[in-house]
Amino acid sequence: MTVRVGCSLGYRATGDATLLLNLRPQTHAAHAVIFEALTIGDELPTESFGDSHGNHMLRGRLSPGEHFLRYDAIVAVTSQPDDQGAHASSSSPAAHLPPEVLRYAFPSRYADSDKLVNFAWQHFGHIADGYPRVRAISQWIHENIEYRYGSGVTEMSAWDVLRRGHGVCRDFAHLAIALNRTFNVPARYVTGHMPDIGFPDPENHMDFHAYAEVYLGDRWYTTDARFHVPRIGRIKVSCGLDAVDGAFSTIFGGANLSYFQVWAYQVKHGTVGVGDPLDFTQRLDNQTTIVTEAPYFVPER
Known part of the structure; x- marks a missing residue:
């Protein structure tokens, strides 16, 4: 394509x-x-x-x-649509993570996972490690956080988004990153372009898009709570700890x-x-x- x-x-x-x-x-x-x-x-x-x-x-x-x-x-x-890791192995313990990946397991300015530990374990602690939990986190955000175009606030963190209950793609990404990091799963913020291939958008919003990647086994996989379905044509521009690195x-x-x-x-x-x-x-x-x-x-x- x-x-x-x-x-x-x-x-x-x-x-x-x-x-x-x-x-x-x-x-x-x-x-x-x-x-x-x-x-x-x-x-x-x-x-x-x-x-x-x-x-x-x-x-x-x-x-x-x-x-x-x-x-x-x-x-x-x-x-081909995104590979979201359905066949990936479980997450690797910190002792086995590559040194360059370790930093993506720590709390950061906008992905303040340290504030979400209790919430994360109450909602997702019973779910199997690896892809099942990553998918459950994505699904919960998709179903419980309302997407409101134009509602982004630059200083809002994942904890703030959870309390507010709505946001833009940046907010969905930060919350997914923070919740995965509470289980020591490295997660990073990603920005890029995403055409509407096989996915009609009646409001025709073509903009920079933010989503997340998680490290399972020995590689990175896409997780996008905004849409929660594999998409076609995603073009990655940047990545980092959170939106500071992806602006x-x-x-x-x-x-x-x-x-x-x-x-x-x-x-x-x-x-x-x-x-x-x-x-x-x-x-x-x-x-x-x-x-x-x-x-x-x-x-x-």
Whole structure:
């Protein structure tokens, strides 16, 4: 399948500021970037680097005034749905976890698992370790936390979401991460693009999406309490302990986001190029029918 993803961002700076961007998809077994283009207005001075979570970071300096950036990419994705770990082994004890994975088992700013221990054990302590418990946590969040588009609050933690009872995808992800960490299951925050392949969205909300990954056996698996069903075409951009590491932009200094547009939709291979005008009449998703093409990308498993 072929998916076009990207974003157009505008920033208004009142003084000198530094902008940290996290927009480019990570290397992943289920998708591959075929073409991409990043346009930075006014030739802003920038530098690229990778952070400790494997994210592709871009740092730029803003002078006073308006600044516009655009990232556009054509991505090949597998037509197979998420692997959510149904056949995974149980979680590994801390003594056997790889050193680089251990940090994802600790409480963090927005995934404050230390506050949720009693709740977690009361609701999920009787469920078998591994995938059964991970799935039960996802199902409980999906059924008991109301999704309200536009209700996100940047300072809200998993504990706050549980008490409030509603939130956005970021909140669903934080609560899933925190509850899994209470059982010493490493869990991390993930952001990315997710077209509506085989999943009609009548409100047509195409935005950055947040979900979680859990470490079972010897690898990471997707868990997405917002939808609680395997999805097709998920394109991972970043990951980290929580939303601090996964923000698509972080501003240091006097600047504000003034314009924001995101796209993620399936297209026919070879019909759209990076930089072309957005034309949502060409989208093949946002319907129950799944449109596939001759395979030109074989994902790793």
